[in-house]
Amino acid sequence: MKFDKADNFRIRPLRRMVQIAFLLITLWIGIEFAIFVSQLEKGGHPTISRPPGVEAFLPISALISLKYWILTGVFNEIHPSALVVLLIILATAILLKKGFCSWVCPVGWISELLSGLHKIVFGRRENLPRWLDYPLRSLKYLLMFFFVWAVFGQMNLESLRSFIDSPYNRVADIKMLKFFLEMSATTFWVLIILVFLSILIPYFWCRYLCPYGALLGALSWLSPFKIHRHRESCIDCSKCTRVCPSYIDVHKANAVYSDECHSCWRCVDACPVKDTLYFSITRRKIKLTRISYAVLIILFFVLGTALAQITGHWQNSISLDEYRYHIRHLNDSAHGHNRGQVSEYGNSRQYEQQLEK
Incomplete structure (x- = not known):
């Protein structure tokens, strides 16, 4: 069953349009937030609202x-949209595999551009040998397990509340902005090294280091949708395998179950035989087309954010006066990260006493 008949689009320009749209939204949010913080730092009243995104x-x-x-049934009011976006991304992985990585994520888009430079420099795609590729791929899963273990395995309800309500968490968005705008020399050179490695080894960050991608890959096993191959019409040209950025042997699989598949659809586009490769549930029973997939990815974010706004889970509860206070004390120890010692954040309400004075 097809959801639409207009499936004559090549996937790359369609996916590129979606990527650029999300990239522009991301840049717009970043610029708005930078202006918002800058105006607060100057002591004035912001002419624009803080973008929750x-x-x-x-x-x-x-x-x-x-x-x-999960433990309390309560959306915390400090960074509610952070949880909303996370839930949307997790939902896309469960239904549409790792489509977030190849259709939405700005870092994924940058990785694609750098992989293009790799091809220009080397003339063809150079892959790491399997004996090195497999151990390196485990790094992102180790990072993922560390973060999941640190939160779900180590933090009790008291420490969760302590972190959520801490001065550090309340200004986490501002600290993130400062991280990029006031980049340290160490951060700068780490980014330069990552860019260099991403040109030398295509998709280096995404394939070997991104814990977010590892989490989505694990959840993608739950997705009912897979890339399927119709064996009877397949001519074994292996074009699908050669274009796969995740180095999956698509031409040998009846269905692609790999957690490295991020639903970029390149294999489907590369296949010279119509309907030999397709994205579906159990062998053509429910088949998504290119446009259907793109629309679903967009709808997840549009409807998810709309629902959050309707239910009051999008804007945070931090007032402008409180933001001004935090900005003035941004470098105080109370606003620093205690290296995981979440129970030692101290009195997270001390700023209220200051505001009352």
Whole structure:
């Protein structure tokens, strides 16, 4: 069953349009937030509102909020949209595999551009040998397990509340902005090295280091949708395998179950025989087309954020006066990260006493 008949689009330009749209939204949110913080720092009244979408860059806070929500049923009011965005992304992985990575994520888009430079430099795609590729791929899962273990295995309800309500978490969005705008030399050179490695080894960050991608890959096993191959019409040209950015042997699989598949659809586009490769549930029973997939990815984010706004789970509860206080004391020890010692954040309400004076 097809959801639409207009499936004559090549996937790359369609996916690129979706990527650029999300990239522009991300840049717009970042610029708005930078202006908002700058105006507060100057002591004036912001001419624009703080964009809640900036919390999408706070995955650790979102993960902590997720456990708090599971235990208490309460959306914390400090960074509610961080949890909303996390839930949307997790939902896309469960239904549509790792489509977030190849259709939405700005870092994924940058990785694609750098992989293009790799091809220009080397003339063809150079892959790491399997004996090195497999151990390196485990790094992102180790990082993922560390973060999941630190939050779900180590933090009790008291420590969750302590972190969520701490001065550090309240200004996590501002600290994230400062991280990029006031980049240290160490951070700068780490980014340069990652860029270099991503040109030398395509998708280096995404394939070997991204814990977010590892989490989505694990959840993608739950997805009912897979890339399927119709064996009877397959001519074994292996074009699908050669274009796969995740190095999956698509031409040998009846269905692609790999957690490395991020639903970029390149294999489907590369296949010279119509309907030999397709994205579906159990062998053509429910088949998604390219446009259907793109629409679903977009709808997840549009409807998810709309629902959050309707239910009051999008804007945070931090007032402008409180933001001004935090900005003035941004470098105080109370606003620093205690290296995981969440029970030692101190009196997270001390700023209220200051505001009352």
